[in-house]
Amino acid sequence: MAFFLAGGVSAQNKGEAVSNAKINSIVSKMTLEEKIEMLHGNALFSSAGVPRLGIPELTCDDGPLGVREEIKRFDWASANWTTDSATFLPNGSAIAATWNPVMANKYGIVIGEEANARKKDIMLAPAFNICRMPLCGRTYEYYSEDPYLNSQLAIQAVKGIQSQHVAACIKHFAANNQELNRNSVNTIVDERALREIYFPAFKAAVQQGNAYTVMSAYNKLNGYWCSENDFLLNKVLKDEWGFKGVVMSDWAGTHHTVAAANNGLDIEMGSSGAYDRWYFAKPLLAAVKAGQVSVKTIDDKVSRILWLIYHTSMSSNHPKGLIATPEHAKTAYNIAAESIVLIKNDKHLLPLKASAVKRIAVIGDNAVRTFALGGYGAGVKAKYEVTALEGIKSRFGKIASISFAQGYKANYLANNSDEQNRGYDQRDQKLIDEAVALAKTSEVAILCIGSNREYESEAHDRKSLELPFGEQALVNAVTAVNPNTIIVIMAGAPYDLNEIKKSNHAIVWSWFNGSEAGNALADVLTGAVNPSGRLPFTFPVSLKDSPAAALNTYPGEGATAEYKEGILVGYRWYDTKKIQPEFPFGYGLSYTDFSISHFSADKLNYGRNETIRAKFTIKNTGSRYGAEVVQLYVSDPVSSVLRPEKELKAFEKVFLQPGETKTVELDVKVGDLAFYDESKKSWKIEAGEFVLQLGNSSRNILKTVKIAVK
Ligand code: BGC
Numbered sequence: 222m223a224f225f226l227a228g229g230v231s232a233q234n235k236g237e238a239v240s241n242a243k244i245n246s247i248v249s250k251m252t253l254e255e256k257i258e259m260l261h262g263n264a265l266f267s268s269a270g271v272p273r274l275g276i277p278e279l280t281c282d283d284g285p286l287g288v289r290e291e292i293k294r295f296d297w298a299s300a301n302w303t304t305d306s307a308t309f310l311p312n313g314s315a316i317a318a319t320w321n322p323v324m325a326n327k328y329g330i331v332i333g334e335e336a337n338a339r340k341k342d343i344m345l346a347p348a349f350n351i352c353r354m355p356l357c358g359r360t361y362e363y364y365s366e367d368p369y370l371n372s373q374l375a376i377q378a379v380k381g382i383q384s385q386h387v388a389a390c391i392k393h394f395a396a397n398n399q400e401l402n403r404n405s406v407n408t409i410v411d412e413r414a415l416r417e418i419y420f421p422a423f424k425a426a427v428q429q430g431n432a433y434t435v436m437s438a439y440n441k442l443n444g445y446w447c448s449e450n451d452f453l454l455n456k457v458l459k460d461e462w463g464f465k466g467v468v469m470s471d472w473a474g475t476h477h478t479v480a481a482a483n484n485g486l487d488i489e490m491g492s493s494g495a496y497d498r499w500y501f502a503k504p505l506l507a508a509v510k511a512g513q514v515s516v517k518t519i520d521d522k523v524s525r526i527l528w529l530i531y532h533t534s535m536s537s538n539h540p541k542g543l544i545a546t547p548e549h550a551k552t553a554y555n556i557a558a559e560s561i562v563l564i565k566n567d568k569h570l571l572p573l574k575a576s577a578v579k580r581i582a583v584i585g586d587n588a589v590r591t592f593a594l595g596g597y598g599a600g601v602k603a604k605y606e607v608t609a610l611e612g613i614k615s616r617f618g619k620i621a622s623i624s625f626a627q628g629y630k631a632n633y634l635a636n637n638s639d640e641q642n643r644g645y646d647q648r649d650q651k652l653i654d655e656a657v658a659l660a661k662t663s664e665v666a667i668l669c670i671g672s673n674r675e676y677e678s679e680a681h682d683r684k685s686l687e688l689p690f691g692e693q694a695l696v697n698a699v700t701a702v703n704p705n706t707i708i709v710i711m712a713g714a715p716y717d718l719n720e721i722k723k724s725n726h727a728i729v730w731s732w733f734n735g736s737e738a739g740n741a742l743a744d745v746l747t748g749a750v751n752p753s754g755r756l757p758f759t760f761p762v763s764l765k766d767s768p769a770a771a772l773n774t775y776p777g778e779g780a781t782a783e784y785k786e787g788i789l790v791g792y793r794w795y796d797t798k799k800i801q802p803e804f805p806f807g808y809g810l811s812y813t814d815f816s817i818s819h820f821s822a823d824k825l826n827y828g829r830n831e832t833i834r835a836k837f838t839i840k841n842t843g844s845r846y847g848a849e850v851v852q853l854y855v856s857d858p859v860s861s862v863l864r865p866e867k868e869l870k871a872f873e874k875v876f877l878q879p880g881e882t883k884t885v886e887l888d889v890k891v892g893d894l895a896f897y898d899e900s901k902k903s904w905k906i907e908a909g910e911f912v913l914q915l916g917n918s919s920r921n922i923l924k925t926v927k928i929a930v931k
Contacts, residue, residue, distance in 0.1 A: 239531035244524045250274060253509060253516070256523045261489040261501035264294040266341075268488055270530075277534050279488075279526065281343035281390065281469075283599030285313055285362050286733070288335040288344065288544075290602035307335050308549040308736055309593040309603035313348060314713045315560035315732035317364040317374060317757035318809075320850040321874045324556045325374040329381020329389070331549045336387040337542025342533040343388040343434055343469075345599070347378040349422050350397050350438075352714075352758045353790050354769045358400040358681040359598075361713020361733055364422075365757035366791025366806060369869045371422035372429075379430030386536045388529055391426045392436035393471055395419050395453055396784070401682040401776045404474075407441040409783040416897035416904075417788050424462055433466040433529050437486060439474045445484075446476050454485025467525045478504040482514040487522040545604040550736055557734040557741035559848075559874075562754040563810040564718075564728040570705055571727050572748025572812060573665060578621050582659040583610050584628040584699060585669035586690070587711045592733035595674025596635035597681065603736050609669045609709065612739025616747050624663070626656040628699075629670070629690040635678035645676075648691025653698050660703040667746070668699055671712035674733060682776070686717040686764050693720055700724055709742065715760040718803060730754070748812060753848035753874065755809035755918070759792050759802045766802075768794040792919040793865035805920035807852050807869075813843030813879065817851065820915050820924035827930050829906055833889045835913055837924065841877035848876045853887045854914040854922070855894055860907055862896055867914055867922075870894070889913075891930055906930055 248256075251271060258269040263278070270276040283289040287307045291300040310316075310328055319325075325347075336344045348359070352366040364371045379389040396408045396419050410419060426432045435458060438447040447453055448470045458464045472491025475481050478500040481489070489501035497503050508514045533539075543549070563571070588609040594600035607615075614623055629652055633645040660666040670692040677683065687693070688710075697720075700706045707727040710716065711734070721728060729752070731742050744750040761767045768786035769775035776782060789797055792806040816839070823834040835853060851874075854867035871887040894911055895904040910929050916922035 238536050239528060244527045247274060247276070247527055248520050248523055251523065253519070254506065256519050257502065257506050259526050260487065260505065260522055261496065261499045262491060263496055265292065265297070265491070276527070276530065279343065279530060280341050281345055282336065282339065282341040283345045285346040285348050286310055286593065286599065287601035288332065288339050288341065289599050291339070305339060305602060306545055306604040307601050308545050308553055309601045309606055310553050311556045311560055311735040312361045312713050312733040313363045314361055314365070314757055315734055316556060317370060318562055318732065318754040319556060319559040320370070320755050320872060321559055322373045322377040324559055326377035326381040327552045328556060329378040330384060331552050333382040333385025333387040334540070334543045335549065337385055337540050338544035341387065342530070343390050344382055345390045345392060345436065347375055347389065348392045349375050350393055351419055351790060353398040354775050355686060355715040355758065355761065355764070355767055356683045357398055358678050358683065361677045366759065367869050368418050368421035370757065372425035375422045375426040376430040379426050379432045383431065383433065385542070386533055386539050388433035388533050390434040390436050390469065391423060391432045393438035394423055394435050394458070395438055395447060396442050397438035397440050399682055399776055399782065400680050403439045403680070405780050406777055407444060407781045409443055409781060411787055411899065413897045413899050414784055414787045418790050420457070427458070427462050427464050433532055435464065435466065435468050437468055437470050437474060439471050448474050448486050449477055449480040449484045451484040459485060465525065465528060467529050475500050479508050479513045482508065482518060487525055553735040554737035554741055557737050558744060558750045560732055560734060560754045561741060561745045561752050562730040562756055563752040564730050564804060565722065565725065566727050566810055568726040570707060571746065573746050575620050575747065578617065578664050580663040581613065581617055581621050581623045582663035582666040583613055583623060583625045583669065584656045584660065584666055586627055586629055586631045587671050587673065588625060588669035590631070590673055592674050592738070596678030598679030600674065606736050607739035609739045609742050612743035613667065613746065615740065616743035624659055626659045627652050628656040628668070628695045629692055631673055631675070631690050633676050633689060635675045635681055646687065646689055646691065648694040653695050656695060657698050657702050660699045660706070663703065664705060666699050666703045666706045667709060668696060668706055669709045669711060670696065671710040677713050686715060688716055696721055696725070715758055718760065719762060722803065751812045751845050751847035752809065753811065753850070755807050755850045756804055759795055759806045760804040761795070762801065762803045766795070766800050789865060793868065796866035796919055802920065805918045807850065807918035811847045811849065813841055813845040813847040815849040816840050816842050817915065817923050820926055822913060822926050822928050825928060827891050827928060829891050829930065831891050833891060833928060835887045835889065835926065836884060837915055838882060838884045839875050839877065840882040841879055844879050846878050848874050849917060850874045851885065852916055852918070853889065854916065854919065855889065856912045856914065857894065858912060859909055864896060867919065894930065
């Protein structure tokens with residue numbers, strides 16, 4: 222697939238943009254003081270260059286949802302620019318729900334182009350920590366619960382960004398899977414789980430995506446802060462994976478001078494107090510003079526930064542960049558359109574038949590809410606954002622009368638205390654009564670509920686999976702008076718949909734879906750777009766079914782969160798433990814039907830260095846154009862160690878016209894069937910039988926084929 226995606230011919234792939242000799246010669250001209258200046262922030266989002274030698278400052282910006290608005294150099298207040306209105310791109314779990322690496326690549330190109338328009342060398346994106354705990358406040362920013370899906374998306378997002386000579390900063394390395402206590406928690410994760418679950422997407426983004434920068438996480442990993450973790454930064458990232466770029470700390474995530482300098486951190490960012498007092502400022506100079514940190518170590522950091530600068534701001538043919546163009550809006554639309562998941566449609570209420578709809582009730586605060594900003598953490602000053610109500614009006618306004626009722630009050634602010642937020646889960650009976658009155662007199666009610674950017678936020682975890690703001694009471698009341706109620710949920714993480722699943726016939730999942738969210742949603746409702754999103758994480762029936770909750774390892778005891786579930790994260794847990802999910806990983810419906818047949822592998826027996834070429838035929842048996850996401854899971858039924866019931870090893874989103882048939886090949890390297898053998902500290906494949914399982918969710922396997930590895 223990579224051949225038609227941007228980034229395949231980046232400067233790094235064609236050969237280095239700068240020679241070691243050139244870098245060495247610059248370093249040799251620098252004083253120790255000049256070198257140290259480059260190793261820490263000199264403002265909120267930059268670090269110093271060496272003007273005397275023509276080396277520019279290094280600039281960065283958030284983040285995953287698009288290029289953040291310009292803030293003042295030394296504080297977080299808006300710089301009040303008029304030229305920084307940007308494209309708001311769908312959030313990470315929306316990108317993951319497309320199950321389409323091409324979308325991740327296009328996302329990256331937009332981010333890169335807009336970063337250039339704003340003269341940013343590094344974009345602090347993509348973020349793809351594994352969704353271990355569904356309550357994690359940043360689930361919406363991250364991708365999925367699966368390392369393979371994350372890897373495929375991360376590689377392409379990085380390539381897209383870097384195709385514009387802007388560095389991607391992949392984050393947060395590693396095991397930053399909860400926001401609660403993120404600045405203090407010591408995550409204890411066994412090496413097998415690190416290698417099989419938490420590392421693969423970082424490794425892939427470095428080795429296959431060529432990511433130029435990595436952000437260390439806030440938490441400790443196995444006893445050491447991630448920003449000074451020798452195992453993580455020196456041994457694994459730099460030595461084993463061959464990472465040539467720069468490790469930067471998360472903002473205020475540096476804790477010591479000598480340990481961080483010697484254990485792999487290159488640039489300290491976001492600390493507080495006078496800049497020259499930061500750990501990597503005067504204290505680092507003193508540590509070098511005292512012999513605690515070698516000049517060689519400093520030179521290595523400086524060389525990495527110069528390498529980065531030569532691949533970004535000082536690269537030849539550096540693009541000028543573009544911001545908030547119609548093409549960028551089209552990309553935002555395409556990602557949003559591919560990310561929407563049709564969860565239930567058992568009475569075929571959807572797509573809405575225009576001829577049968579004269580009065581539409583649009584209900585719910587989320588129908589009029591925007592999601593570009595809100596809560597704690599990075600947002601986007603969106604050039605525009607189409608709300609659900611606006612989208613529905615633009616698509617149905619000419620044929621139907623559309624009325625709106627708020628339905629609930631979203632009484633929750635991320636920066637409020639629990640006390641101030643008290644009552645956020647309560648219904649507002651007056652708003653419910655208004656909504657019911659409207660729903661009674663309409664043929665269809667479109668109920669837009671879910672969460673928002675205040676409720677799902679960085680630095681907070683949710684307290685439960687329940688829908689907030691008394692939304693369930695609203696759903697019940699509206700559904701009772703109007704059987705044609707379509708539930709649209711806008712959120713970035715799993716919620717408890719048990720009751721809705723039972724009592725409602727049409728459920729559509731949208732996300733914090735960017736500038737074009739409302740148009741994409743409305744096009745799914747009309748059928749102009751056939752939904753093809755698939756869930757990037759399991760929705761458990763109950764929180765206690767999820768691994769971290771079941772094993773009582775969240776948020777951890779005292780300062781420690783031990784990941785006792787090991788490799789059994791996400792569907793690996795539910796499937797292995799035979800726990801029925803509410804909705805499984807990979808699940809989603811379509812307005813058309815597909816049949817899958819002729820599943821085969823090219824051989825029966827494979828050597829360890831071979832590639833399994835699996836093939837299947839898929840036909841669109843319905844009457845609409847659409848896409849199926851075909852997922853190939855592999856299991857190892859007999860093993861000397863516990864293996865998950867199944868693991869995703871390949872997938873393909875296949876687009877088909879009505880009646881069209883395609884034969885698709887999915888390749889899996891036999892090497893990728895290995896597990897990490899902790900005792901030998903290496904990957905191991907045991908000879909014997911493996912089962913290839915082809916399906917359209919982790920719980921709907923349609924065909925299997927057995928193969929053997931010699
Ligand atoms: C977040 C990072 C972000 C940084 C700078 C931190 O709080 O964890 O993801 O890039 O702030 O805004």
